[in-house]
Amino acid sequence: MTFSPVLSPRPNPPGTKMATNATAAKAKALAILNNSRAVPSPSVASTPGDGGLDLAEQMNDEVRRRFVSGTRLGEGTYAIVYSGHYRHDPSKLVAIKKIKLNADFKDGIAMDAIREIKFLSELSHPNIIQLHAVFSTKDQNISLVLEHLPLGDLEMLWKNHSISYGGADIKSWANMLCQAVWFCHENYVLHRDIKGNNLLISADGTVKLADFGLARSFADPGRDMTCNVITRFYRPPELLLGCRHYGGCVDVWSTGCVIAELAIREFFLPSETDIQQLSVICDVFGIPTEETWPGVSKLRHYEASFGAAAPKHPHGINYWKQRFPLLGEDGIDLLRGMLRMDPMKRLSATQVLQHPYWTNAPRPTKKENLPKQGGGEKTMGEDLKRRGGEIETGRLDKVARKLDFGAMKK
Amino acid sequence: MSKSARAPGASSKRLAEDGGASPLSHSLHSLSLQHSSPSKPARSPAVADPSSDICPVCKSSRYLNPNMRFLVNPECYHKMCESCVDRIFSHGPAPCPIAGCKRTLRKAKFRRQTFEDLKVEREVDIRRRVARAMNKQESDFETLKDYNDYLETVEEITWNLILKIDVENTERRLRLWEETQKAERDPNAPRRLAEPDPSLPSDTSHVVLKKGATQRKALAASSGNTPDPFGTSDDADKDAGFVFHGLKKYVPPEPEKPFNPFGGWGIEPKYYVFQKDYDVDWLTRQKNDPGHLVGGYDMQDFYSRCLREAFGGLGIFIEDEIIARENQASGDAGVGTRSAATAAAGGKDVDMSDVF
Ligand SMILES: Nc1ncnc2c1ncn2[C@@H]1O[C@H](COP(=O)(O)OP(=O)(O)O)[C@@H](O)[C@H]1O
Ligand SMILES: [Zn+2]
Ligand SMILES: [Zn+2]
Numbered sequence: 001m002t003f004s005p006v007l008s009p010r011p012n013p014p015g016t017k018m019a020t021n022a023t024a025a026k027a028k029a030l031a032i033l034n035n036s037r038a039v040p041s042p043s044v045a046s047t048p049g050d051g052g053l054d055l056a057e058q059m060n061d062e063v064r065r066r067f068v069s070g071t072r073l074g075e076g077t078y079a080i081v082y083s084g085h086y087r088h089d090p091s092k093l094v095a096i097k098k099i100k101l102n103a104d105f106k107d108g109i110a111m112d113a114i115r116e117i118k119f120l121s122e123l124s125h126p127n128i129i130q131l132h133a134v135f136s137t138k139d140q141n142i143s144l145v146l147e148h149l150p151l152g153d154l155e156m157l158w159k160n161h162s163i164s165y166g167g168a169d170i171k172s173w174a175n176m177l178c179q180a181v182w183f184c185h186e187n188y189v190l191h192r193d194i195k196g197n198n199l200l201i202s203a204d205g206t207v208k209l210a211d212f213g214l215a216r217s218f219a220d221p222g223r224d225m226t227c228n229v230i231t232r233f234y235r236p237p238e239l240l241l242g243c244r245h246y247g248g249c250v251d252v253w254s255t256g257c258v259i260a261e262l263a264i265r266e267f268f269l270p271s272e273t274d275i276q277q278l279s280v281i282c283d284v285f286g287i288p289t290e291e292t293w294p295g296v297s298k299l300r301h302y303e304a305s306f307g308a309a310a311p312k313h314p315h316g317i318n319y320w321k322q323r324f325p326l327l328g329e330d331g332i333d334l335l336r337g338m339l340r341m342d343p344m345k346r347l348s349a350t351q352v353l354q355h356p357y358w359t360n361a362p363r364p365t366k367k368e369n370l371p372k373q374g375g376g377e378k379t380m381g382e383d384l385k386r387r388g389g390e391i392e393t394g395r396l397d398k399v400a401r402k403l404d405f406g407a408m409k410k
Numbered sequence: 411m412s413k414s415a416r417a418p419g420a421s422s423k424r425l426a427e428d429g430g431a432s433p434l435s436h437s438l439h440s441l442s443l444q445h446s447s448p449s450k451p452a453r454s455p456a457v458a459d460p461s462s463d464i465c466p467v468c469k470s471s472r473y474l475n476p477n478m479r480f481l482v483n484p485e486c487y488h489k490m491c492e493s494c495v496d497r498i499f500s501h502g503p504a505p506c507p508i509a510g511c512k513r514t515l516r517k518a519k520f521r522r523q524t525f526e527d528l529k530v531e532r533e534v535d536i537r538r539r540v541a542r543a544m545n546k547q548e549s550d551f552e553t554l555k556d557y558n559d560y561l562e563t564v565e566e567i568t569w570n571l572i573l574k575i576d577v578e579n580t581e582r583r584l585r586l587w588e589e590t591q592k593a594e595r596d597p598n599a600p601r602r603l604a605e606p607d608p609s610l611p612s613d614t615s616h617v618v619l620k621k622g623a624t625q626r627k628a629l630a631a632s633s634g635n636t637p638d639p640f641g642t643s644d645d646a647d648k649d650a651g652f653v654f655h656g657l658k659k660y661v662p663p664e665p666e667k668p669f670n671p672f673g674g675w676g677i678e679p680k681y682y683v684f685q686k687d688y689d690v691d692w693l694t695r696q697k698n699d700p701g702h703l704v705g706g707y708d709m710q711d712f713y714s715r716c717l718r719e720a721f722g723g724l725g726i727f728i729e730d731e732i733i734a735r736e737n738q739a740s741g742d743a744g745v746g747t748r749s750a751a752t753a754a755a756g757g758k759d760v761d762m763s764d765v766f
Contacts, residue, residue, distance in 0.1 A: 126673065179673050186677055188715045218711050221696035243705035250706075295704030343706025358671035 064135040067145055069096050078112050078213065083148065093148035094132055098141055112213030113142055119189050119212045120144075127180035129200065129210040149210070150203055152373050154258060155196030158265045165371045167326045171357070172364035173207050174259045180209035181255050182349040185248040188218040192229040194254035196261060205367040218247065230254055232277050233269055237288065238343050240278045242300030249343035252352060256338030263326045263335075278305050285341050286314035293342035330357040465491035467498075467507045481520040484535050486513045487528045495520050536571045540564060543588045546657065556656025563652065587651030594660045681721045688713055 068090070070083040079097045086092040099113045120131035130147040137143065154173060157163065177199055184191050191212065198211040219225050224244040230236070236253035238246055260268035269284070271277040282288075287306050288296045296302060320332045327335060334357040340346040347355070358364070463472035465480070467490045472478045479492045488508040498504050499517035506513045525531045544564045551557040570580045687709075696702055697709055 125675070175671055175673075178671075179675075182672070183675070185711075188711065188718075218715055219707075221693060221702065221707070221709065221712055238705045243701075245699075245702045245707040246705040247708045247711055293704070295700045298700060299704060344703065346706065348708075353671040355671075359669055363666075363669055 060135050063133050064137070064143075066133070067094060067096060067135075076211075078110055079144075084145070093150075095146045095148045097144040097146055098137075099143070101139070101141060113144070115215050116144060116212045119184075119215045120146075123184065123187060123189065125180065125183040126206060127176045127208055128183060129208045146210075147202070147208065149200035149208055151201035151205070153197045153201060154199040154207065154262065157201070157371075157373060158196070158262055160373050161265075163371045163373055167328060167331070168362040168365045169370055170259070170262045170326055171331070171362065172367070172370055173262060175353075175358055175364050176207035177209070177255060177258060178349065178352050180207070181248075181251050182353050184209070184215075185251065185349045189215055190218060190248065191215050191251050191254075193231060194251050194258060195231045195234045196258055199258065201372070205370045205372055219245070221245075232271060232274060233257065233267055235274075235277060236343065237278065237281055237285075237341050238299070240274060240281075241296070241302055241305065246343065248349055249346045252338050252346055252349060253343075255349075255352070256335055259327075259335060259338070260324070263324050263331075275305070281341075282312045284315055284319075285339070287312045288341045294344075296342070328357075328360075330355070330360050333357070465489075465494060467491070467494040480523060482523050482528065482531065483515045483520050484532070485515050485519065486511050487532050489523065489528065533572050537568055540568045540571065540584070543584050543591075546654075550658055551654075552656035552658060556654070560654050560657070563654070583651035585651070586649055590650040595662070679717065679721070681724055682717055684714055684717065686710065 066087055067084050068087050070085070073081045073083050073095060075081070079099050082096045082098065084094045084096040086094065099110055117131065117134055120129065121134075124130070129149065132145040132147065134142065134144055152160075154177075157165075157173075177194075181191065181194065189212075191209065192214040193211060194209070198209065200208050200210045202208055214229050216225070225246065227239040227242050227244055227246075230239060230250060234254035234257045236250050239250060257268050269277070269280050271280045286292070287309060289311075290297055317332075320336065321329075324332050324335065334347075334352065334355045337347040337355070338352060463478075464470070465478070466488070470478065470491060470493075480489050481492055481495050482489050483506070486506055486508070488506055488511055490507065494507070495517060498507055499515060499520070503514045503516045505511075506515050523531055525534065544560075544567070546557075546560060548554065548557045551560060567580055567584065570576050693709070702709075
């Protein structure tokens, strides 16, 4: 896989007129080089000649020197994440994701890193994690400089029972998530690993889709794609049944699962194995048949999964009303639209955002008023500052400030 | 301190002398001074004596009846026990049973005493009432001085009420002010007729009122530059109760725009018109392949992507974008983006809309 030199138009950021879309949109094909402001001129940078190696090394050094790496934030399957900041301005925080050296990729970089760099450098949206720069270190390790997102993720959020939230908060988080997914699909990128702990939260409460390690472009017709993607709890039935031609609808299913989790504060469709995952799904949605999902019986794993199974019927509306009271009737309608077994009947990311749920009451909570949780070093400092007896949620913080007698005017 | 000594400016002088002690402590100070004032011994509420646990009305004692509770009515602050209140006021408003006090009291207004000293109790009530009407903040004023002048006026009003000077007029102005403020914030709300608040002492003398007003006029005239916040207008229509120098005009918050689920983003092809279907031989097989249909593979996504990629980059001038981004980085976002946009609009020759 190589970097595509193709420039594609990007959707218009808010506030720009249609007529200017071509330019106002970001052309990030040169993203990594362009991010280095000290590069003499783009023409030099983009012409790898015989002396290109030296220039590349110089540029790499220049980029690397612009960041200072700090404490370890966490470790994932293929990378270790450190906190860091810009050398010239320590208040500008970043997260530095250092890709682990992998025995399988002795002579190159792990595919996950390639995908992450390729797609993040093309996508520029407030609800998608921003890639500031990429550099490599002497030991040939590649590092991604990412936006610093210190307030945990959506899964930590619903698991943290010291935080309470309501329907308007769920709508706000869900909308940011759905915008991110819509923007990926609008740019023909399948994320293929949407789940609560890949939805990180920035200091101001914005939800940002991260971890593009499994992403790919929409496939050409006739080209097979792997069906062994997406974390199991969030994997749609067509992938579990072995389908190799799919579209954005796989991400919409995962997104629906995340919204459901936010609403019930537990995993929506948890299971131990792939086989069990299908059965858990069918417990709620029924076993698909040729009538409910044309062509489903021809899918590779259909016979093995359902050949001898007793028919299961989908739950009716009362199940949804009882399980998802926080979503309201319109929210339930949207959720069921996102979780249709037949991907052809499932809502597209665009249709999801066109659903009346978003504009109906209650209005989604404003970012600054969303309940927040702490995380990382900053919270520890915050914890020390806090006096005994105070509970931390965004809202209570505000009230406390209002009661601050020191600030009262004589 | 006597009534006649109270005039605008007096409170500020005292504030300066005491070097910024809290307003409440000032009032305690002056109340204790006034305590011995012979000018109104009958008016002065019963002195709170910690050892006096005897109801002045029925004379029962807390010593014999530990559950006895004392109540006061903010109309006159005369203390009496709960059972007296029940007995005297259960059948409707009745005159206060304390000798010399002819106020009509209502049972609903009786409440427990928060402070031992009833003068403090009364002052806290007055301060609370004034603070309810006078709730401006520093950000509502043009300058810090304007804000301080406002605070001083508020203190002035409070003191007039506490010391029962010019009460009727001050009350009227306070109500006018509240009405105007409310009308400004919510122009559609019905304008309630200003009626006196029965919970407040309304003791007043017209002589004082007139005298006070003339005094103030004279003072304002002599000091010259400072406008009199108590106003001199008798024009009932325009009268807002008080006029404060440097008070910013209230700007109602802009009505919230309807929520945009797309966050304001949109994408519309500029150089071509998108069709639902394209009839080309090399795609017919996949188009009708059940293996593509069953998994939700969308041919339209493929068509639109092909077109987007074919036309992508037209009308995009990377150098302009770099300039725009650099400007943005240096905090000059608006200009940079606009100049880039202008440059793009100049590239008319690449507009090849509707070639299909
Ligand atoms: N941009 C970021 N800002 C702050 N912390 C981050 C960021 N990215 C990742 N982390 C932290 O590092 C950990 C590992 O990240 P990652 O490699 O993406 O994990 P995974 O393999 O589980 O997706 C995360 O659990 C998170 O705590
Ligand atoms: Zn009594
Ligand atoms: Zn009385």
